[in-house]
Amino acid sequence: MFIFKTLLYTAVIYAVTVTATTLIGFxxxxxxxxxxxxxxxxxxxxxxxxxxxxxxxxxxxxxINHLLGEGVLWKFIRGKYHKPxxxxxIFMFLDMKSSTTIAEHLGHVRFYTxxxxxxxxxxxxxxxxKAEIYQYVGDEVVLxxxxxxxxxxxxxxxIFFMFQxxxxxxxxxxxxxxxxxxxxxxxLHFGKVVSAQIGDLKREIVYNGDVLNTTARIQNECNxxxxxxxxxxxxxxxxxxxxxxxWEKIDTVTLRGKESEVELFxxxxxxxxxxx
Numbered sequence: 001m002f003i004f005k006t007l008l009y010t011a012v013i014y015a016v017t018v019t020a021t022t023l024i025g026f027x028x029x030x031x032x033x034x035x036x037x038x039x040x041x042x043x044x045x046x047x048x049x050x051x052x053x054x055x056x057x058x059x060x061x062x063x064i065n066h067l068l069g070e071g072v073l074w075k076f077i078r079g080k081y082h083k084p085x086x087x088x089x090i091f092m093f094l095d096m097k098s099s100t101t102i103a104e105h106l107g108h109v110r111f112y113t114x115x116x117x118x119x120x121x122x123x124x125x126x127x128x129x130k131a132e133i134y135q136y137v138g139d140e141v142v143l144x145x146x147x148x149x150x151x152x153x154x155x156x157x158x159i160f161f162m163f164q165x166x167x168x169x170x171x172x173x174x175x176x177x178x179x180x181x182x183x184x185x186x187x188l189h190f191g192k193v194v195s196a197q198i199g200d201l202k203r204e205i206v207y208n209g210d211v212l213n214t215t216a217r218i219q220n221e222c223n224x225x226x227x228x229x230x231x232x233x234x235x236x237x238x239x240x241x242x243x244x245x246x247w248e249k250i251d252t253v254t255l256r257g258k259e260s261e262v263e264l265f266x267x268x269x270x271x272x273x274x275x276x
Contacts, residue, residue, distance in 0.1 A: 089147065163184065
């Protein structure tokens with residue numbers, strides 16, 4: 001893809017340059033025989049090589065940025081996480097329902113083909129809600145937001161219902177292709193994490209903190225309470241603009257491995273599969 005894009009862009013630039021030079025030459029009253037030496041001159045060759053180098057760099061940068069995740073490469077370059085830093089973030093653990101049963105039904109290869117298509121589906125909601133894809137863990141996606149981005153317009157909630165709408169809209173296609181109608185459940189929480197760049201042979205930016213364990217356990221409670229989306233009480237209190245979502249207090253629970261109690265709220269969209 002890198003080679004293809006570089007050659008394509010260079011060919012387009014060269015074709016545009018040749019066309020423009022020829023048209024300008026004709027406009028100035030020159031003959032094609034007068035233009036041919038210029039078009040084959042060292043100056044034109046230098047232009048092509050220069051364009052090739054510039055576009056090679058740009059395409060390489062964009063491909064690596066796409067591979068690592070939007071904005072991650074720039075954070076590495078800036079050295080933002082070269083030293084550990086504490087910050088407050090919102091996390092969402094988004095997990096496929098009945099994934100074990102679906103995997104057994106489809107087989108490993110077709111199951112991961114399905115997962116790949118589903119993870120492509122979430123790309124647009126991620127961009128629109130300013131989320132970051134932190135990790136893919138099997139059939140689970142871990143999303144995160146800086147506090148301001150996640151709270152603004154309830155972005156951290158909107159993304160779930162936007163994704164739900166996409167799944168609903170394409171449910172028939174998934175059933176025809178895979179024989180299943182995929183659905184997801186989510187848990188949300190926020191708190192302080194230590195953010196740092198880690199590793200030598202393989203480097204990545206990681207978040208460490210109790211908030212991740214708590215969020216994962218909140219998501220696990222979705223099965224117990226038969227809810228699609230559960231939010232901690234502390235995050236619910238931060239979401240001052242409810243944007244028309246319906247809230248229901250489910251329980252106050254002590255999550256596995258925790259001493260303090262956590263309030264759990266179920267959130268739903270009163271106008272399902274409508275524009276958010």
